[in-house]
Amino acid sequence: MKYTAAAAVLAALAFLLLPAPLAQAKATAADKPTVTLSKAQAGKGGDITVTGKGWRSNALLMMLICGQSTPARGVPGGTNSCANAEGLAVTTDGKGTFTKKLPVAEPPKPCPCVVHVATVTGDKAQADAPFEVAGHPVEPLPKQQGGGRLSVLTDTSLEGSSGLLAWFGAPPSRKFVFTVGNVGSAPVKNPVFEVGTSHGVFAPQWEEQQWRGTIAPGKKAQIKLPVELSAGAHGNYLVSLKFGGKVLAEQPWGVGRPWGVTVFWILLCVVVPAAVFRIGMAVVDKLRPNRRRGGRGSRPAGRHRTGRIAELADRLPKLRLPQGAVAADEAARTPRTKPPRGPGKGSDAATNTTTLPWFTPDTDPGAGTAPAGQLSAPSENSPTTKGNT
Template sequence: MTGTRRPRVLAALVLVSLFLWPVPASADPGASAAPAEGAPGTVVQVRGAGWPVGVSVQVSVCGRNAVNGSVDCDQPGAVTAPVGPDGVVTAGLTVSAPPVPCPCVIHMVTPSGSEKMTVDIPFTVLGHKTADVVKQENPARIDVVDAELRGSGGVSELFGWRTKRTLVLTVRNNGPDPVTDAPLVVGWGADATAESPLTAPPTGTIEPGATAVYRVPVELPPASYGTFLVGGRFAGQTEFEVKFTTYPYLLFAVNLVALLALLAGVRAALRRRRTRSRGAAADVPFPAAPKAAPRSLDQTALLTYLESNARRADGETLVIDKPSLVAYLNGPPLLDSQALDRFLNDGGSDASR
């Protein structure tokens, strides 16, 4: 009986695990746009899933189905959106006319410095001209001659103020044809991807064999420290990146001095409190010792002692006035030692007898 039930239980567990086991997400990213058409100025909600976590995605409107890359896209109107921990990215994109005719797409691409992934969503730009899709047989051949960051923030940067640099990018047109208004996309990031966009200047026209120099201001938030990346793409295909470090040492020093001053103040306050506690303890009077109870006086013994020992200096025996002495001893309980001395020295009121 038991041996029959065990296989059934195992089979049931396997069946349940098939329903509960998580289904792996698709390795290829997907995306959708709503609405699927609109005139320039229309706001489109773009949503993608299955994107690499921790990167940002650039979203733009492109003509010619983006067959030539970002050359066919409206780069000034592009937006950048981060990918959430679940691999989902959402962005609001304002439609603008691409530089080439439709058919158009909404082009989604990962930034420079990461694995390149792209998704194109068909989209109709109302009122924009349409033509056959033509892929450039001789695409622009742009090479980066030099990419460097110049300048520094000076003393203000050392105090944690905004870090400022200037990207100086030098490119050469090694193709047979002029390159006009090629898109220049630049961004910066604190990690391995330049996901925060920067404003790049127009590229103009580069004749064959000519070089062009572009300057892009780079400004980081206050109190930035560590290693940063500035990178991007020129003409949709030529990538570049530059790394630099910045540390607000004076800001660190000021914070350290403030911390030490705070600790010194706390220590002084504790020392003063201990001193006051000790002084208060010293001001508390010690309890007075209890007064000894007055001893009772044996008058008979005292009179006997005086009769046998009371003598004058010449040896003559003194006569003690016993009634006066007994009356004195039976007087108030407070003992006046000086009065007693005078009485004994004078021999009482009848000492001469």
């Protein structure tokens, strides 16, 4: 009786507890994002209606048509195999649903094709729906490596520095370092990784890079892949690593502003106006009208005024002075020379006697009143007389 009662109690508990995991699994499957299409086939230039459910509320999504992809394998070639130019962004509502028309475009890779929807920000989530582009070529999918699976074992890092040239706008570059291990049952030879860089809310730009080597099952290897941004890039970037259509790791990267470019433009804005000003001043100085001929600089202000005054003085009418005043003015301007001193006083008296310039001995008004013994100076035409011998 005791064992029967205990068994009955255990059966009741199992009946009550067993539906809980099943309900949990159903809820998990229902929360997985899904995508449905209004048409399974359409040609280029048309459009289809894409409906999504189970997404995060108010999430920003990107819708693309990708080639060489299936819902089971995802998008092995990354966004490089998608029609990125014709992609559209959509935001989910509060319930995590959306409905939007998507124009049909031919992807760069042949079909089989899918409509790929993935989150742009926040937690990674994606969903694919099979789609056929009418008139687009169809090729079989490439063989997938079976048995080998890679997993990132340690934290990733970015090594190296961009150098001084990045300060002047050169492309920043680093090495994405990570360690992977082969958790599969077959070796992985020359794996091809996809390295993507994204800035802000934009989707990553993926680039395929192949690592040369073989990773045996249960072994690990350190891999370094180069990462380079565009010229003049600055701000917060996110470097992502993908293998086999699955994102393995992400690493943030803060890139400083290229201040050398800013300094260059500031100097350019100062030097160019200064050079234009100097050239303009040189042209004005060369075309100035009062510039001396043959001279290099302009005429000084003081000398220019003096020349103007002299010109005005020459243009004024000259005053006519009496003949006597003119002669006196000329005598005053003529320098006087002292005769050599003689031994006698008579000679000094004779030399000190001067004649006014405007009178001659013959026309001297005081000649008639001279003493009887004084003779006037001989004229030029009178003969010379000899004295007593």
